[in-house]
Amino acid sequence: MPKWLKISLKIVGGVVLLFVLIIVGATVYISFNKAKVLKMVNEQLSKSVDGTLVIGDMKPNFFRGLPNVSITLQNVLVRDKQFEKHKHTLLNAKSFNVSLNTLSLFKGTIDINHIAISDADIDLFTDSTGYSNTAVFKKDNKQVKDNKSESSSATQLKNFSFDDVNFTVDNRKDNKLFNFSINDLKGNMAYPDSGWRANFHLDVLAKSMAFNTKKGSFIKNKKLNGNFSAGYNEDKGIISVKVTPLNIGGDPFIVNAVFRTKKEPTTFTINLVANQLLWKHASNLLAANIQTSLNMFNLDKPIDVTAAINGSFGGGSDPLLYVTAKVKDNKLTIPGGIIDNCNFSGVFTNQYAKNKEISDANSVIKLTKFTGTYNHLPFTIDTGSVLNLEKPVATGNFRSNFPAADLNWFLEDNVAKFSGGTADINLRYRADVVDYKINKPFVNGSINLKNTDLYYLPRGLKLTNTSFSLNFVKDDLILKNIHLQSGKSVVNMEGRVNNFLNLYYDAPEKILLTWQIHSPALYLGEFMGFLSERKTAPKTKSRGNSGNFIDQLGNVLEKGRAEMHMQINKVYYKKFMATDAHADLLTTENGILIQNVGVKHAGGTLKMNGRVTQGDKLNRFAVNTVVSNVNMPEFFRAFNNFALKDFTADNLKGYLSAKTNISGSVTDAGNLVPRSLNGNLDVSLRDAALLNFQPLQGVGKFVFPFRDLKNIQIPKLDAHFIVNGDMITIKPMEVSSSVLNVDVEGVYGLTRGTNIALDIPLRNPKDDFKITDSEERRKKRFKGIVVHVRAHEEDGKIKIGWNKNHK
Template sequence: MPKWFKITLKVIGVLVLLFILTIVGVTMYISFNKAKVLKMVNEQLDKSVDGTLVIGDMKPNFFRGLPDVSLSLQNVLVRDKNFNKHKHTLLNAKNFDISLNTLALFKGTIDINHITINNASIDLFTDSTGYSNTSVFKKDNKKVKDNPSESSSATQLKNFSLNNVNFTVDNRKANKLFNFAVKSLNGNIAYPDSGWHASFKLNVLAKSMAFNTLKGSFIENKQLEGDFSAGYNEDNGNVSVKVAPLNIGGDPFNVNAVFRTKKEPTDFSINLSAPQLLWRHASNLLAANIQKSLNMFNLDKPIAVSASINGSFGGGGDPLLFVTAKVQNNKLTTPGGVIENCSFNGSFTNNYIKGKEIGDENSIIKLTAFKGTYNHLPFTIDTGSVINLSKPIATGNFKSSFPAADLNWFLQDDVAKFSNGSADINLRYRADVVDYKINKPFVNGSINLRNTDFYYLPRKLKLKNSSFSLNFVKNDLILNNIRVQSGRSIVTMEGRVNNFLNLYYDAPEKILLTWQIRSPQLYLGEFLGFLGQRKAAPTAKRRGNDANFIDQLATALDKGRAEMHMQVNKVYYKKFLATDTRADLLTTEDGIIIKNVGLKTAGGSLSMNGRLVQGNNLNRFAINTTIVHVNMREFFTAFNNFGLQDFTSENLKGYLSAKTNITGGITDAGDLVPKSIKGNLDLSLRDAALLNFHPLIGVGKFVFPFRDLKNIMIPKLDGHFVVNGDMITIKPLQVSSSVLNVDVAGVYGMTKGTDIALDIPLRNPKDDFKIEDPEERKKKRYKGIVVHIRAHEEKGKMKIGWNKNHK
C-alpha cells in the first residue's frame, strides 16, 4: 500500500473519530447541562415570542440529523398574552423535534436547521375586534435596530416535517374558517438572495375552507395530496405556489397560486385546471350555497374545467370566482328535462355586474355554441345564460329545425301526432329555472310547421298538408300563415291569444284564442270531431320533467276557449249546401256558442244564434233560427226532413220563411236525435203545394171521394207549431188551397198520439182567390156545408170520423 494512501486513511480515521467524539461530547454536554441548554433554547425562541412559551422536556437524539445535534422537545405550548380571554392556544405540540447546528451551539447560539412537529394543533385565532393570537410573535424591533449584530443570529429553517397536525385559521372578524388535518407534510427550504424557495409533499384533509362562514366551505372534507413548489420574493412580498397535480378528493388538478403578503390584508389568486372532472365532483368542491344551485344540473361524462379564485384573508365577502368548462357530446340533466348529445362552452362568475357585491345574487352561468337534442328535437343556443344562482333565471336564443314527426317524441301521443313536413323554432326566452310557474317565462320568437299531417287526439281530428306559424310577441301569442286541410276542406286562419304566457300557467281555462277563419269550401262532416265531447288521450309514461310541460299544454288546449269569426264561400254537409257563409263561434269547456250565423241556401237565406252543449255521445243544442224564402223541397232535403217521417220533402213545393226557437239533440256523427226536438216554430209559405200528404188523402177519401187531394196548391199559409219530441201541436191554422179550405188544430204524432180536428167547408174554393176583399172572402169561406172531422189514433191505428166534440 502506498505511503500517501496510508497517511490519508489515518487522517480520515482521526477526523471521523474526532467527529464522533465531538458528537458524543455535545450529547453528553446537553445531557449533563439539560437545564442550561433548555434555558438557551427558550431564550432563543423567546426573542420572537410576546406571551407564554413552555417546553415540557428536552432530550437529545444521538446520530439523528448528523452532523447536527437533534433535540426532541415535548409538550410545547405557545400562547399569547390574551389566552385567558379567548382560550385559543397558538401551538400545542406533543413532540417538537429540532435539529441544531453543532458549531453554532459551541459558539453559544442556536441555529435550527430542521423542525419536525408531531401530534400537534396549530390555531391561528382572530377575534371580532381584529385582535389575533399571532401577536405573540410581534416583538419590539427597536433593539435590533439599535444593535444590528443581534439580527445575525436569525434562524434559517432548512427542513421541516409535520405529522398528525391539526391546523386552524379562525378569523371571527372576517367570517373565515380554514381547518386542515395534516397527515403528513415534508419539505425543505433554500434561501437565495431574493427570499426563499420551498419544496414539500402534502397529505391533508381539508375539514373547512370557508372564505365566508355564513355560506359554507370549499373542498369540505376532501383529501388533498400533492408535491408543492413554493417561493417567496422579498421585493414584492409575494408567495407563489405551484403543484401538478394536486389530488383533491381523488381528482387531479393543476394548481398555481399567489399570496400577496405586503398587502393588508393579504390577498390571493388561485388558478386550478382539471382536464377530466365530473360535474358532481366539481360542484362538491364548492361552498354549500353554490353547490345547491349547481346540483340542479348534472353532466354524465367528465368535462374539462379551469377556475380562478381571487380573494382576501380580511373582510367577510366571498372570493371572486371565474370558472370555464368545455363540454362535448354529454348528457345534461336540468329541472326542465334531459338534453342528449350536449356540447357547449361554459363559464361561471359570481361578479356578473361589476361594482355589485360578489355572491350568488350577482352570479351568472354563460353558455356559448350550445347544441343538443331534447326528446329527439335537435336545437342550438348561440348564447344562453343562467343569472342569479339564488333564484336562477335562464335566458338565451333557442333555434331548432327538424322533421315534424319528431314532435311525437316530445308530445308522447298525448296531444297530437304528426307525420310528414318540417318544423323550425327560433325563440328568445327568459325563464325561472326553479319557480317557472310563479315567475312566468318570457318568450319572443316563432314556431313554424310546414306541409305536415297531424292527428289532434282530443277531437279525433285528422288534418293533412297543413302549415302554421306561432309568434310570441311580449306576453301575446299570434298565429298566422295557417293552412289546414281535412279531406276536401281547405281552411286558412289567423289567430291571437292576449296575455298567453301568464294564463298558460295560472288559468288555462281563461285562455281565449281569437280566430279569423276563411275557406273556399268546407265539408262539415270532416270536422264532426268538434261535436263530440273532448276526450283525453291515453296517458303515456312520462319521461322525467317533460310531464310538466306536456300536461300543461294539454290542459291549455283542453280548457282554453276559441272565438272564431268565419267566412266560407261554400259549406257542405251531407245534402246541405250553403254559400256566402259567415259565423261567430265561441268554444267553451263544455260546448260551442253560436252567434251571427248567416248563409244562403236553397234559394233563400238563414240566420241563426244558439249554443251546443257537448256530452257523452249526445250533444244538446238550443238555437234561434230565421229562414227567409228558401225552396222548401231543397231545404227539407238538406236537413233530412228534420227527423219527420210522414211529412217529407216529397210532400212539399214552394217557398218557406220561418222562425224557430228550439232545443234538441245531435249525435257525434251529426244526426238529429229522434224525439229530441222541442220548441216553437212559426212558418210562412208562399206559392206552396202539398203533394201526396197521406193524412189529407185519407180524409179526402171519406169526405171528398171524388176530389184529387194529391196536389193541393196553397198560395199562402202562416202557421204556428209547438214541437215536443215526436209530438207537434198545431195551433189553429187556416189552410186555403186550390182544392179545399181546411181549418186545422190539434196534435200530430210522428210515431203515435195523433189527434187532429179538421173543419172542412164542402164548397169548392177554386175561384176564391179572385175575391179581392178579405172580409168577403172570409164570409164566403164557410158558406154551405162544413164537415167537422176528427183524425185520431186508437190502439195503434189511425181512425177518421165525425168530430163529435165540435161546438
C-alpha cells in the same frame, strides 16, 4: 499504494475523525449542559413569543441532524396571554425536533436549520372581536433591529417536516374555518435577497375549508397530495405557490396560487385546472350551498374544468369564483329529463354585476354553443344563462329543426300526434327556475311546421298536409300561414292572441284567439269532433294551471276561447250544401256561440244565431234562424226532414220562409236526437203544394171520397207551430188550397198523441183563385156545409171521426 493516495486517505480520515469528535463533543456538551442548552433554546425561541412558551424536555439525537446537532423538544406548548379566556392553545406538540448549527452552538448562540413537528395541534384562533392568539408572536421590530447580537442570531429555517399534525384556522369574526390533518409535510427553504423559496411535499386531509361557515366547506374531507414549489417576494409582499399536479380527492389538478400579504387582511388568488373531471367529483369539492344545486344535475362523462378563486382571509365574505367547463358528447341529467349528445362551454361566477357584492343573488351560469337532444328533439342554445341562484331566472336563445314526428315524444301523446313534415323553432326565452325546473317560460320568436299530418287528440280530429307559423311578439301570439286539410276540406287561417304570455299560465280561461278563416270548401262532417266533449288528459296530468309549458298547453286548449270569423265558398254537411257562407263563432270551455251566420241554400238564404253546449255524448243547441224563400223539398232533404217521418220532402213543393226559435240535442256524430226539439216555428209558404200527405188523404176518403187530395195547391200559407219534443202544437191555421179549404188546430204527435181538429167546407174551392177581390174570396171560403172532424190516435193508428166537441 501510491504515496499521494496514502496521504489523501489520511487527510480524509482525519477530517471525518474531527467531524465525529465535534459531533460527539456537541452531544456530550448538550448531555452534560442540558439545563443550560434548554435555557438557551427557550431564550432564543422566547424572543419571538409574547405569552407562554413551555418545553417539557429536551433530548439530543446523535445522527439525525448530521452535520448539525439535533435535539428533540418534547411537550412544547405555546399560548398567548388571553388563553384562559378563549382556551385555544396555539401550539401543542408532543415532539418538536430542532436541528442546530454546531458551530453556532459552541459560540453560545442558536441557529435552527431544521424543524420537525409530529403528533401536534396548531390552532390559530380569532375571536368575534378580531383578537387572535397569533398575537403571541408580535414584537417591537425597532428593538430587534437595534440589538446587533440578536439580529446576528436571527433564525433562518432551512428544512422542515410535519407529521401527524392537526392545523386549524378558526376565525369567529369572519365566519371562517380551515382545518387540515397533516399526514406528511416535508420541505426545504432557501433565502435569496428578495425573501425565500421553498419546495415541499404535502399529504393532508382537508376537514374544513370554509370561507363562510354559514354556507359550508370547500373540499370537505378530501385528501390533498402533491409536490409544491413556493416563493416569497418581501418587497411586494407576495407569496406564490405552484403544484403540478395536486391530487384532490383522487383527481389531479394543476394549481397556481398567489397570496398578497402587504395589506390586511391577506388576499389570495387560486387558479385550478382539471382535465377529465367527473361532475359529481367536481360538485363534492364545493361548498354545501353550491353543492346542493349542482347535485340536482349530472354528466355521465368527465369534463374539462378551470376555476379561479379570489378572496381574503378576513371580511367574512365568500370568495369570488369564476369556473369554466367544457362538455363534449355527454349525457346531461336534469330534474325532469335527460339531454343526450350534450355539448357546451359553461361559465359560473358569483359576481355577475361587478358593482354588487358576491352572493348567490349575484351569481350567474352562462352556457354557450349548447347543443343536445331532449326527448328526441335536437336543439341549439346559442347563449343561455341562469341568473340569481336565490331566485333563479333562465334566459337564452333556443333553436331547433327536426322531423315533426319527433314532437310526439315531447308532447307525450297528450295534445297531438304528428307524422311527416318538418318543424323549425327559433325562440328567445325567459323563465323562472322553481325546484330546478323551468317554470312559466316567456318566449319571443317563431315556431313553424310544414307539410305535416296532425291528429288532434282531444277532439279526435285528423288533419293532413298541415302547415302553420306561430310568432311570439312581445306579449302577443300571432298565427300566420296556417293551412289545414281534413279529408276534402281545406282551411286557410290567420289568428292572434293579445296578451298571450301573461294569460297563458295564470288565466288561460281569459285567452281569446281571434281567427280569420277562409275555405274554398268545408265539409262539416269532418269536424264533428268539435261537437263531442273534449277528451281530457290522462289522470296523472294536472289540469290546474301548470308551470310546465306542455302540460299547460293542454290546459290552455281546454279553457281558452276562440273567436272565428269565417268566409267559406261552399259548405257541405251530409245532404246539405250552401254557398257564400259567413259566420262568427266563439268557442268556450263547454261549447260554441254562433253569431251572424249566413248562407245561400236551396235558392234562398239562411241566417242563424245560437249556441251549442257540449255534454256527455249529447250536445244541446239553441238557435234562432231566419229562412228566406228556400225551395222546400231541397231544404227538407238537406236537414233530413227535421226528424219528421210522415211529413217529408216528398210531400212538399214550393218556397218556404220561416223564423224559428228552437232548442234541441245532437249526438257527437251530428245527428238530431229524436223528440229533443223545443221551441217556436213561424212558417210562410208561397206557391206551395202538398203532395201525397197521408193524414189529409185519410180525411179526404172520409169527407171527399171523390176529390183528388194527392196534389193540393197552396198559393199562400202562414202558420205558427210550437214544438215540444215529439209533440207539435198547431196554432189555428187557415189552409186555402186548390182542393179544399180547411182550418186546422191541435197537436200532431210524431210518435203518439195526435189530436187535430179540422173544419172543412164541403164546397169545392178549385175556382176561388179566379176571384181577384181578397175580401170576397175570404167570405166565400166557408160558405155552404162545413164538416167538423177530428184526427186522433187510437192504438197507435190515426182515426178520423166527427169532432163532437166543436162548438
